[in-house]
Every structure is written in structure tokens, then in C-alpha cells.
Amino acid sequence: xxxxxxxxxxxxxxxxxxxxxxxxxxxxxxxxxxxxxxxxxxxxxxxxxxxxxxxxxxxxxxxxxxxxxxxxxxxxxxxxxxxxxxxxxxxxxxxxxxxxxxxxxxxxxxxxxxxxxxxxxxxxxxxxxxxxxxxxxxxxxxxxxxxxxxxxxxxxxxxxxxxxxxxxxxxxxxxxxxxxxxxxxxxxxxxxxxxxxxxxxxxxxxxxxxxxxxxxxxxxxxxxxxxxxxxxxxxxxxxxxxxxxxxxxxxxxxxxxxxxxxxxxxxxxxxxxxxxxxxxxxxxxxxxxxxxxxxxxxxxxxxxxxxxxxxxxxxxxxxxxxxxxxxxxxxxxxxxxxxxxxxxxxxxxxxxxxxxxxxxxxxxxxxxxxxxxxxxxxxxxxxxxxxxxxxxxxxxxxxxxxxxxxxxxxxxxxxxxxxxxxxxxxxxxxxxxxxxxxxxxxxxxxxxxxxxxxxxxxxxxxxxxxxxxxxxxxxxxxxxxxxxxxxxxxxxxxxxxxxxxxxxxxxxxxxxxxxxxxxxxxxxxxxxxxxxxxxxxxxxxxxxxxxxxxxxxxxxxxxxxxxxxxxxxxxxxxxxxxxxxxxxxxxxxxxxxxxxxxxxxxxxxxxxxxxxxxxxxxxxxxxxxxxxxxxxxxxxxxxxxxxxxxxxxxxxxxxxxxxxxxxxxxxxxxxxxxxxxxxxxxxxxxxxxxxxxxxxxxxxxxxxxxxxxxxxxxxxxxxxxx
Numbered sequence: 001x002x003x004x005x006x007x008x009x010x011x012x013x014x015x016x017x018x019x020x021x022x023x024x025x026x027x028x029x030x031x032x033x034x035x036x037x038x039x040x041x042x043x044x045x046x047x048x049x050x051x052x053x054x055x056x057x058x059x060x061x062x063x064x065x066x067x068x069x070x071x072x073x074x075x076x077x078x079x080x081x082x083x084x085x086x087x088x089x090x091x092x093x094x095x096x097x098x099x100x101x102x103x104x105x106x107x108x109x110x111x112x113x114x115x116x117x118x119x120x121x122x123x124x125x126x127x128x129x130x131x132x133x134x135x136x137x138x139x140x141x142x143x144x145x146x147x148x149x150x151x152x153x154x155x156x157x158x159x160x161x162x163x164x165x166x167x168x169x170x171x172x173x174x175x176x177x178x179x180x181x182x183x184x185x186x187x188x189x190x191x192x193x194x195x196x197x198x199x200x201x202x203x204x205x206x207x208x209x210x211x212x213x214x215x216x217x218x219x220x221x222x223x224x225x226x227x228x229x230x231x232x233x234x235x236x237x238x239x240x241x242x243x244x245x246x247x248x249x250x251x252x253x254x255x256x257x258x259x260x261x262x263x264x265x266x267x268x269x270x271x272x273x274x275x276x277x278x279x280x281x282x283x284x285x286x287x288x289x290x291x292x293x294x295x296x297x298x299x300x301x302x303x304x305x306x307x308x309x310x311x312x313x314x315x316x317x318x319x320x321x322x323x324x325x326x327x328x329x330x331x332x333x334x335x336x337x338x339x340x341x342x343x344x345x346x347x348x349x350x351x352x353x354x355x356x357x358x359x360x361x362x363x364x365x366x367x368x369x370x371x372x373x374x375x376x377x378x379x380x381x382x383x384x385x386x387x388x389x390x391x392x393x394x395x396x397x398x399x400x401x402x403x404x405x406x407x408x409x410x411x412x413x414x415x416x417x418x419x420x421x422x423x424x425x426x427x428x429x430x431x432x433x434x435x436x437x438x439x440x441x442x443x444x445x446x447x448x449x450x451x452x453x454x455x456x457x458x459x460x461x462x463x464x465x466x467x468x469x470x471x472x473x474x475x476x477x478x479x480x481x482x483x484x485x486x487x488x489x490x491x492x493x494x495x496x497x498x499x500x501x502x503x504x505x506x507x508x509x510x511x512x513x514x515x516x517x518x519x520x521x522x523x524x525x526x527x528x529x530x531x532x533x534x535x536x537x538x539x540x541x542x543x544x545x546x547x548x549x550x551x552x553x554x555x556x557x558x559x560x561x562x563x564x565x566x567x568x569x570x571x572x573x574x575x576x577x578x579x580x581x582x583x584x585x586x587x588x589x590x591x592x593x594x595x596x597x598x599x600x601x602x603x604x605x606x607x608x609x610x611x612x613x614x615x616x617x618x619x620x621x622x623x624x625x626x627x628x629x630x631x632x633x634x635x636x637x638x639x640x641x642x643x644x645x646x647x648x649x650x651x652x653x654x655x656x657x658x659x660x661x662x663x664x665x666x667x668x669x670x671x672x673x674x675x676x677x678x679x680x681x682x683x684x685x686x687x688x689x690x691x692x693x694x695x696x697x698x699x700x701x702x703x704x705x706x707x708x709x710x711x712x713x714x715x716x717x718x719x720x721x722x
Contacts, residue, residue: 136185140192143210145217148189153224156182156235179235189217190244197248200297201256201289208300215304218242246311253289253315257323260285272335275327279343282323286316287354294354314366320348321369328370328378334385338436341378344369345440379440383447390433390451394459397425398466405472411480418480418560422463423487426456430492446498453499460485460506464513475557478518485511486562515569522554523576533584534592539599544607548614551577555618571622574615575705578625581607583709585632586665592636593671601637608633624703627654636669644670645680652687657707660688665711 136155139148159178162168168175196210218241225238261278293312301308324344331337347353348369370378401422411418430452438445467473467481489507493500529547532538551573558566585604592600608629615622631651638644648666652658663684667677 137188140185140188143192143196143213145189145192145213146220148185149217149220152182152185152189160233160235182235186239190239190241193218193241193245194248194251197245198252198255201252201292206292206296206300208296211297211300212303214245215301215306218245218306219304246315249311250315250318253312253319254322256285256289257282257316257319272333272339275331275336276339278327279339279347282320283343283347283353286320286348290316290354310365317366317369321367324370325374328374331378331381334382334389337378337382337385338440341375341382341440341444342436344375379444379447382444383451386433386448387451387455390429390455393429394455397422397429398459398463400425401463402466402470405467405470405477408472411476413560416560417483417562418476420477420480420484422481423484426484426488427491430456431495434496449496449498453496453502456488457502457506460510464510468513468517473517473521475518475521475554476560478514479557479561482511482514482518482565483562485514486565511565515565515572518557518569519572519576522550522573525550526577527580530580530584533581534588534600535590536596539596539603544610547577548610551614552618567619567621570615570618570620574611574620574622574625577611577615578628579705579708581611581629582632582705585629585669586662586709586711588669591671592669597670598637601633604629604633604636624654625705627651628705632666632669635666638670641672641676644672645683648680648684649687652684655703655705657704658688659706660685661711662706662709663688 134142134144136148136152139145139151155178159175159182163175193214196207196214200206200211221239221241225236228238229236260281261274290313294309297312298309324340328340331340368375401420404421411420413419430449433452434445434449437448467477485507489503489511492503526547529543532541532543537543554573555570558570561569608626611629612623612626615625627650631647631654635644635647635651638647648663651666652663660681663681664677667680672680
């Protein structure tokens with residue numbers, strides 16, 4: 001139907017409603033006036049044409065708003081503004097005289113053999129039978145996009161040809177209206193492309209025919225408008241539908257990625273669990289959508305050569321990255337930060353994220369999910385929160401142990417050893433956090449290990465002090481904590497070699513402290529029993545049996561202590577018994593003469609044998625202690641005075657830490673007289689000097705006996721020896 005405002009022939013796109021509107025008298029009078037005064041129209045054609053153009057632009061814009069979707073109004077405004085600027089420029093310059101414009105060429109494959117200068121009737125001859133008789137708007141509504149584009153392209157070609165033939169020179173408003181209709185229908189096609197993309201993932205299935213139609217119409221438009229025309233004609237400007245399609249894919253991905261956890265806030269009480277659920281839903285949605293793209297959407301685009309998989313993959317990756325960075329800005333607390341880091345590194349970054357090996361996310365072409373500075377900030381915030389959390393966990397471990405002390409709970413015996421929850425709690429705390437950090441990155445694992453090591457190094461002295469100040473100190477508890485420290489020292493250092501420097505010293509110090517208190521308890525019980533040694537009651541009483549009973553009972557606790565520390569403690573008990581025995585013997589409360597001295601020698605020899613047998617039976621490896629009491633007993637009871645020198649030589653060679661005062665104290669027990677004592681001292685002087693050198697350089701570690709025995713001064717001993 002011809003336009004009511006122009007006499008220029010040619011096809012025109014218009015809505016049926018507008019075509020059926022009756023003409024008002026005002027419209028008729030304006031048209032009559034225009035016909036009666038052609039000269040006036042020609043004289044001021046530019047001014048009147050511009051006003052009519054503006055009216056047509058306003059009416060066309062109102063009609064277009066009902067056809068173009070809300071999301072494509074920007075595209076419509078850009079096309080309309082470009083159109084208006086082109087019209088204004090053409091009207092300002094006026095028609096060129098003496099120059100004819102060449103008819104534009106359009107690829108024959110797109111026009112399907114239709115002539116560039118076809119009339120309205122001829123333009124409809126090349127349409128598909130189903131599209132024949134339908135307007136472009138109807139074809140777009142029915143999503144016959146290719147047919148709509150072909151029909152629209154014919155109208156565009158005809159309009160360009162008429163413009164080139166200067167048909168609209170006297171009535172530019174008619175050209176403006178028809179050009180506006182063409183542009184608006186192009187915008188409608190673009191909007192429909194966006195709608196198809198938006199519906200692709202929202203629906204349960206995939207309309208493969210619609211996607212294939214979309215791909216074909218985009219390719220056809222690119223073939224029809226390969227590049228901007230040299231003369232700047234806006235009608236033949238490339239519509240860039242491929243970019244529009246990619247932008248629609250990005251918008252679709254962003255909309256879908258924002259659906260999980262809509263309205264969720266970090267300030268909620270269950271922030272960590274809520275964030276974990278949000279990310280789980282996000283991962284599930286992205287996985288389903290990308291699987292659908294690869295298995296259903298991509299094949300529909302493949303025939304037209306559209307890289308749908310790559311475009312969708314990048315769109316979802318960008319949308320997920322944007323959503324994750326938004327969540328990272330508001331994340332608070334160690335748990336939330338770790339959930340974000342873990343999801344980015346181990347869930348989304350997993351090769352199995354899409355559920356099939358062939359659907360793995362490529363690592364190289366895609367940018368990092370989180371920018372390096374964002375990732376570094378998350379790790380820094382996480383480690384800051386982690387330090388406070390680890391310190392709090394160690395405080396909780398101490399409180400738990402204190403509750404066991406208050407309840408007077410006896411340590412359990414597992415696999416023959418005293419066990420305390422301390423070791424297991426610390427192991428789990430360190431191992432879990434280090435393992436969790438290692439799943440994210442090696443750098444975070446090393447940082448977490450340093451945090452745990454430093455916190456444990458500060459915790460051990462606090463724990464030691466708190467325990468020794470409590471009323472729970474006993475052999476079972478001391479044994480349990482010796483085992484705990486030894487287990488932490490060996491297992492943690494072997495598993496994490498880098499912790500040796502910081503953990504070795506506090507753990508060894510705590511172990512030695514517990515061993516010392518374990519020994520001190522036994523020493524307090526045994527000390528009074530040694531008072532009877534080298535007295536006349538000692539000659540007649542079986543004083544050693546109750547002492548060794550206490551030692552055997554104590555050794556029963558040591559059997560439930562880790563062997564290296566148990567052996568050290570048992571040898572220390574062995575050394576204590578021998579040392580205290582000799583200390584009492586070298587400082588006798590009573591002096592023996594004659595038969596009492598011989599009985600004392602025999603008694604001392606029997607005690608030495610009993611002590612040696614008992615400790616050997618308990619498993620003591622300190623056999624170097626066996627000769628000390630025996631040598632003193634032999635010197636005390638030796639009937640051949642010349643053999644005393646041989647016994648002294650044996651004693652000095654066996655115990656390099658012996659000194660001249662100790663020799664004098666031993667000789668005082670024998671009462672040999674000053675002359676013989678001086679002779680023996682002179683003979684042993686060289687041996688003592690050699691022994692002093694050995695004690696300082698070559699003496700076995702821990703072989704200290706006489707050095708810790710205090711004897712009377714040399715003058716007092718000499719007086720006694722006379």
C-alpha cells in the first residue's frame with residue numbers, strides 16, 4: 001500500500017495498523033496543498049524536508065519501541081542516530097548536480113538472483129513460498145530469520161538504487177521513512193537473535209533449527225555487508241551481528257551465573273556454609289550449561305562454522321571470574337576465604353569439572369579465574385586469619401588437657417605405651433591445615449606450615465609450664481607427655497623437614513623437663529634409704545631390697561614410655577643409685593676396722609652385684625657402672641696391700657672423671673697410713689692427669705659418675721688416713 005505522505009513509488013515496510021488508518025482532513029489538505037504549490041515546495045525543499053524527516057523519525061521511533069526488546073534499545077538508538085545524522089548531512093549538502101551515483105552491488109548468493117533494481121513486485125518473486133505474502137515483521141516473529149533478511153535486503157537494495165537515481169531529490173522525507181523502516185527491522189532481527197540466544201540455555205531442550213537459522217542469517221549478513229561502503233552509505237554499513245551474537249552469549253552467561261545465591265549476604269551467621277552452598281550451586285549450573293553447549297548447542301552451530309563452544313566457554317569463564325571476584329571482596333574469616341580459594345583451585349580448576357575428559361576446561365587460552373593481585377590478597381587475608389585460628393586451636397587443646405587433669409583421668413595405654421590426646425590433636429591440626437593449603441598452592445602450603453610450626457613452638461613451653469604447675473603430675477602423665485613430645489618430634493620432623501629448626505629445641509626441652517621431673521619423684525623416694533649405707537645397721541639389715549622394689553615399680557612405668565626416652569631414664573636411675581651409694585660410702589658416718597671392715601667389703605660387693613643384676617634385668621644398658629662399687633669394695637677388703645694399687649688403676653681407667661680427692665677418700669676407708677697413702681698417690685698421679693684429659697675429650701657421652709660426688713677436703717682426709 002502506498003504511503004499517505006509521498007507520491008514516490010517503491011516498496012515500504014509499515015505495520016498493518018498504520019496502513020489502515022483513515023486520513024484526516026488535515027492530512028488531505030496538506031497533501032493537496034503540496035500538490036498545488038510545487039514551486040514553493042521546490043524552493044524551500046530543504047527546510048520542509050527536514051521538518052517532515054523529524055516527524056517521520058518520531059513516528060517510526062514510537063513504532064519501533066513496540067518491536068525491539070528492552071535489551072536492544074541501545075542498538076536501536078545507535079542505528080537511529082546514525083540514520084538521522086546521515087539524513088541531516090544529505091539535506092545540508094543538497095542534491096549533487098551533474099553527478100549520478102552508481103548502483104551498489106550485492107552478492108548474488110544473498111539476493112538469490114534478484115536484480116538490484118527490481119521493483120516491488122519483482123522483489124517478492126525470489127521469496128520462499130512460505131514467506132511469500134508475509135511482511136518482514138511477521139517473518140521475524142515466526143523466526144524465519146533468513147527469509148526476513150533476504151526480503152529486507154531486497155528492499156534495502158531497491159532503496160539504495162532509488163536514492164542513487166535521485167528519486168527522492170524532491171521528497172527526502174519519503175526516503176527517510178523507508179530507510180528508517182529498514183533500519184528498525186534490522187534492529188528487530190538483531191533483537192530476535194539476542195532473544196534466541198537468551199532462550200537457548202533457559203529452555204529444557206535446544207531448538208536446533210532456530211540456532212542453525214541464526215547462524216545462517218549472521219553469515220548471510222556478513223556476506224551482504226562485507227565492509228563499510230566507500231561513500232559512507234549507512235544503509236549498506238555492516239550490522240556486526242556476529243559481535244551482537246557474542247555479546248548476547250556473554251549477557252546470557254552473566255545472567256545465569258548470577259542466579260545461584262541471589263540475595264545471599266556474607267553477614268549471615270552461617271556465612272561459611274552458605275558460601276559453600278552458593279559455590280556448589282554455581283558449579284552445578286555452569287557444569288550443566290557447558291555440557292549442554294558442547295553436546296547440543298555446538299552441533300547446531302557447527303554447520304555454519306560458528307565457534308559456539310569457544311564463545312560460550314569464554315563467556316562463562318568471564319562471568320564466573322566476575323562473580324567470584326565480587327564474592328572475594330566481601331569474604332570474611334578463615335573459612336570463607338579458604339572456601340573461595342579451594343573452589344577456584346580445586347573445583348573449577350579440576351580437569352573433571354565438566355564431568356567428562358573431553359569437556360575439560362582448557363588452561364592456556366583462558367585468563368586466570370582470579371586476577372593475580374586478587375589471588376595474592378585472598379591468600380594474604382587467609383594466612384592472617386589462619387594465624388589467629390591456629391593460636392585459638394592450641395588454646396583449645398590446652399583447655400582440653402586441663403579438663404583431663406581436673407577430672408583426674410589416667411592416661412590410656414595403647415600398644416603398650418601411655419597415650420595422651422595431645423599428640424593426636426596437634427598432628428591433626430597441623431596435617432589438616434597444611435594439606436588443605438597444599439591443595440591450593442605450594443606457596444600457601446609452605447606459609448601454612450610456617451604458621452603451624454611457629455604456633456606449636458610457642459605452645460609447647462606454655463603447655464609444659466601449665467602441666468608442671470598442676471596437681472596432675474604423676475608417672476603416667478609424665479610418661480604420656482614424654483611419648484607425645486617424642487612422637488611430635490620424630491613424626492613431624494620426618495614429614496615436614498623444614499620444621500626441624502623451630503620445633504627441635506622446644507620439644508627436646510619439654511621432653512627433658514618431663515624426664516627430670518619423673519626422676520626427681522623417684523629420687524625423693526630413694527634418697528632416705530641411702531642413709532644406712534656404711535653404718536653398723538647396714539651390716540646387719542637387708543636395706544637394698546625395699547630400694548630395688550621401688551626401682552622395679554618405677555621401671556614398670558618406663559616400660560610404657562617410648563624406648564629411647566625410657567632407656568635414657570632407666571640409665572639415669574641406674575647412675576643415680578650407684579652415685580648415691582658411692583657418695584655415702586666415701587663419706588661414711590662410721591669407720592670400720594678389722595672384721596667389720598672385711599664384713600663391710602663383703603656387704604658392699606653383694607650390694608654391687610645385686611644392683612647390677614637388677615638393672616640388667618630391667619634392661620639398663622649402662623654396664624659401665626657395674627665396676628664402680630665393686631672396685632671400692634675390693635680396695636676396702638684387700639688383704640694384700642700391694643694389690644690396692646692395681647685396683648686403683650682399674651678404677652681410674654674405668655672412670656676418667658675421678659679426682660685426687662676421690663682417691664684420698666677411698667684410701668681413707670682402708671686406713672693404710674700416711675706413708676703408703678703418699679706412695680699410692682704418687683704412683684697414680686700420672687694416671688689421674690691422663691684420666692683428666694680423657695674425661696675432657698674422649699670420655700663417652702653421659703659417663704659421668706665421680707664428678708658429681710662431693711667428698712671431704714683433702715686435709716681432712718689425710719688426717720683421717722693417719
